[in-house]
Amino acid sequence: MGISVPLQRRAGSGAPFSHAALVYAVPCVLALLALPFLSFRPNRIVSGEGVQVWDVAEGWGLVGTAALFVLAGATVLAGRQAARALLGFLGVALAMAVAGAGAKDLMADAPQFARVSLGGGFWLSCAFFALAAADALMRLDLRPLVRLAVAGFVAAALAAALASGWFDSLSLMQEYRANADTFAAAFRGHLILVGGSLLPALAIGLPLGWLCHVSSRARAVAVPILNILQTTPSIAMFGLLMIPLAALVAAIPELRRFGIAGIGVTPALIALTLYSLLPVVANTMAGFRAVPVETREAGRAMGMTRWTLLRQVELPLAAPVILTGVRIVVVQNIGLAAVAALIGGGGFGTLVFRGMGQTAMDLVLLGTLPIIAMAIVATILFDAAIDTMQRRRP
Amino acid sequence: MIEVRELTKRFGDRIAVDGISFEVRDGCVLALVGTSGCGKSTTLRMINRLVDPSSGEVMIDGRNALDMPLEQLRLGIGYVIQGIGLFPHWTVARNVATVPRLMGWERERIEARVSELLELFQLDPGEFAGKYPSELSGGQQQRVGVARAIAAEPAVLLMDEPFGALDPITRQRLQAEFAAIQRRRRMTVILVTHDMDEAFKLADTIAVMDEGRILQIASPEELLREPRQGFVRTLVGLDDRALRILSLHTVDEIRREPTGRWEVRGETLIDRESGRAVNGLGAGDTLREAASRIIWEAVETLPVLEAGSVVGEVRADDVWAAGGRRA
Numbered sequence: 001m002g003i004s005v006p007l008q009r010r011a012g013s014g015a016p017f018s019h020a021a022l023v024y025a026v027p028c029v030l031a032l033l034a035l036p037f038l039s040f041r042p043n044r045i046v047s048g049e050g051v052q053v054w055d056v057a058e059g060w061g062l063v064g065t066a067a068l069f070v071l072a073g074a075t076v077l078a079g080r081q082a083a084r085a086l087l088g089f090l091g092v093a094l095a096m097a098v099a100g101a102g103a104k105d106l107m108a109d110a111p112q113f114a115r116v117s118l119g120g121g122f123w124l125s126c127a128f129f130a131l132a133a134a135d136a137l138m139r140l141d142l143r144p145l146v147r148l149a150v151a152g153f154v155a156a157a158l159a160a161a162l163a164s165g166w167f168d169s170l171s172l173m174q175e176y177r178a179n180a181d182t183f184a185a186a187f188r189g190h191l192i193l194v195g196g197s198l199l200p201a202l203a204i205g206l207p208l209g210w211l212c213h214v215s216s217r218a219r220a221v222a223v224p225i226l227n228i229l230q231t232t233p234s235i236a237m238f239g240l241l242m243i244p245l246a247a248l249v250a251a252i253p254e255l256r257r258f259g260i261a262g263i264g265v266t267p268a269l270i271a272l273t274l275y276s277l278l279p280v281v282a283n284t285m286a287g288f289r290a291v292p293v294e295t296r297e298a299g300r301a302m303g304m305t306r307w308t309l310l311r312q313v314e315l316p317l318a319a320p321v322i323l324t325g326v327r328i329v330v331v332q333n334i335g336l337a338a339v340a341a342l343i344g345g346g347g348f349g350t351l352v353f354r355g356m357g358q359t360a361m362d363l364v365l366l367g368t369l370p371i372i373a374m375a376i377v378a379t380i381l382f383d384a385a386i387d388t389m390q391r392r393r394p
Numbered sequence: 395m396i397e398v399r400e401l402t403k404r405f406g407d408r409i410a411v412d413g414i415s416f417e418v419r420d421g422c423v424l425a426l427v428g429t430s431g432c433g434k435s436t437t438l439r440m441i442n443r444l445v446d447p448s449s450g451e452v453m454i455d456g457r458n459a460l461d462m463p464l465e466q467l468r469l470g471i472g473y474v475i476q477g478i479g480l481f482p483h484w485t486v487a488r489n490v491a492t493v494p495r496l497m498g499w500e501r502e503r504i505e506a507r508v509s510e511l512l513e514l515f516q517l518d519p520g521e522f523a524g525k526y527p528s529e530l531s532g533g534q535q536q537r538v539g540v541a542r543a544i545a546a547e548p549a550v551l552l553m554d555e556p557f558g559a560l561d562p563i564t565r566q567r568l569q570a571e572f573a574a575i576q577r578r579r580r581m582t583v584i585l586v587t588h589d590m591d592e593a594f595k596l597a598d599t600i601a602v603m604d605e606g607r608i609l610q611i612a613s614p615e616e617l618l619r620e621p622r623q624g625f626v627r628t629l630v631g632l633d634d635r636a637l638r639i640l641s642l643h644t645v646d647e648i649r650r651e652p653t654g655r656w657e658v659r660g661e662t663l664i665d666r667e668s669g670r671a672v673n674g675l676g677a678g679d680t681l682r683e684a685a686s687r688i689i690w691e692a693v694e695t696l697p698v699l700e701a702g703s704v705v706g707e708v709r710a711d712d713v714w715a716a717g718g719r720r721a
Contacts, residue, residue, distance in 0.1 A: 303469035
């Protein structure tokens with residue numbers, strides 16, 4: 001969202017027809033036509049039977065289908081990007097409403113263990129409506145605060161919709177109700193993994209990045225090591241950390257009292273921290289390198305100490321680039337933290353792996369969707385912060 | 395007062411600055427002139443110790459610069475560079491306030507000083523104080539750069555190709571502005587430039603450098619009248635030296651009492667001998683301008699005007715004598 005495309009923005013603002021919007025509208029319609037919107041299953045585990053969008057619930061199906069097609073077409077024909085964004089969000093809302101109503105209808109006279117899951121038609125049409133909205137918002141090039149307001153409004157609307165009970169017949173919501181405690185614990189665990197790895201990563205990465213900026217020798221040693229760390233597969237990394245940590249705890253049993261163990265949160269936090277180092281260090285170096293030589297020399301010549309120069313000139317000028325690195329790390333770790341569940345590290349991965357063990361795809365989704373949501377929220381927040389920082393000095 | 399004694403800088407085997415000495419009296423401008431790589435910038439940067447001398451001494455107001463704490467030394471020395479080096483994340487006002495803030499001035503004093511300086515450099519504080527460097531033209535940025543350098547009234551001002559990155563018209567205007575400010579403020583300045591005209595315009599003393607040595611150090615007029623053989627002569631250029639000498643002097647220096655031949659009729663000035671209307675010279679005009687006008691008007695004498703009345707006259711012979719070889 002932080003990227004602006006001036007040429008296209010200009011062309012898009014008044015054009016009656018958007019070729020870009022076609023990219024989203026056509027697959028959206030094709031998905032609705034070709035793929036089932038919902039799937040009805042006799043019980044939680046077996047695969048189900050598809051229901052096309054026009055077949056869902058009495059009355060909802062045909063009207064809903066027609067309305068979805070009209071909305072998809074309207075995103076192409078809308079004259080303004082703001083209208084396109086609104087139509088995109090309406091498309092998502094309508095698809096969700098149809099799905100909720102359809103699920104309620106299917107479950108009304110179904111056997112006790114029957115389940116209704118969301119089908120490919122629903123997911124793809126929702127995704128393309130959302131992409132159309134996001135694309136239009138990006139071209140609007142809104143100010144950071146306005147963007148945050150839009151994001152907040154969408155999040156609030158989504159939360160209200162989920163709380164309304166409209167979707168309670170969906171298997172996904174049934175899984176949520178059955179696993180509410182685990183879900184809350186997984187959310188907390190995920191935040192701990194991401195936050196707990198970010199702090200040490202910054203505490204180590206920022207000074208290390210600065211050191212690599214000023215000393216070519218430090219750079220020559222540190223960067224290759226961090227590169228190797230970054231390319232180590234995550235499962236291998238978790239596994240490799242278990243051995244020394246288990247040995248450490250065996251040697252000093254006292255450590256157990258601080259929650260340190262060969263498996264669990266500790267190795268997960270260490271692994272995520274190690275993965276965070278390269279982006280933080282690389283962006284810190286890039287940020288400092290981008291400070292103009294003359295600016296630095298002017299500061300020195302004017303009598304600034306090294307520390308004053310760093311604090312007042314170099315850090316503020318490098319901050320947007322460094323923050324971009326932090327954003328990369330946070331989004332990356334939100335995804336990687338899912339794997340931590342494999343070694344008992346907690347987080348939403350717990351739900352994912354439990355769902356895979358039970359071949360309950362909706363439980364897998366219950367773990368996956370919040371991870372995606374967290375990544376999107378983090379991206380929006382960081383982009384707004386970075387943008388604010390850069391707009392302050394045109 | 396700056397005294398530089400036997401200052402030398404070696405980079406490995408290469409000698410960048412080779413035992414040079416000079417002094418700059420309070421309120422004077424010294425220009426270090428030479429081609430790229432002659433050691434003039436290195437010399438300048440040894441004075442505020444951006445470059446550490448290999449040997450030699452720099453005395454500023456009797457204190458050895460090499461013995462002073464680095465930051466304290468630099469707080470007392472203004473510095474202007476070609477790339478300007480304004481802080482892009484700070485407003486114009488904050489940029490100008492850099493050194494006063496480092497020195498811990500009070501806020502009111504800083505604000506007053508910033509406004510004073512912006513006005514001095516013809517930047518309306520109301521309009522420019524809150525702007526960021528990227529919103530300024532090159533000339534405006536350079537003015538802010540100079541204002542920032544002299545904000546805390548440093549004992550010494552070092553300028554490294556200060557106007558080099560500007561277009562010729564902006565450069566000349568800023569040179570004139572700086573000369574006017576210098577006439578009022580009498581700062582002690584060392585100016586590095588490769589532009590001989592800039593040196594003639596701004597400096598009281600010019601040191602011509604080549605391969606790390608000073609070949610000749612003299613007043614502009616002396617340099618024009620008696621340039622050493624070789625490099626100095628090439629750099630100074632002898633073709634138009636008479637005109638250059640004339641541009642070092644003003645009409646005021648050779649004006650005579652006015653005779654009765656000038657008559658003011660309303661807005662115009664009439665030469666009674668020829669009956670033609672003439673434009674008078676200003677007392678502050680250079681003799682170069684006077685010579686040009688005399689040639690153009692094909693006259694022997696021009697009146698000197700001050701506030702609309704004739705205060706003197708300038709004769710062509712006197713102008714030619716001022717620019718010519720001395721007996």
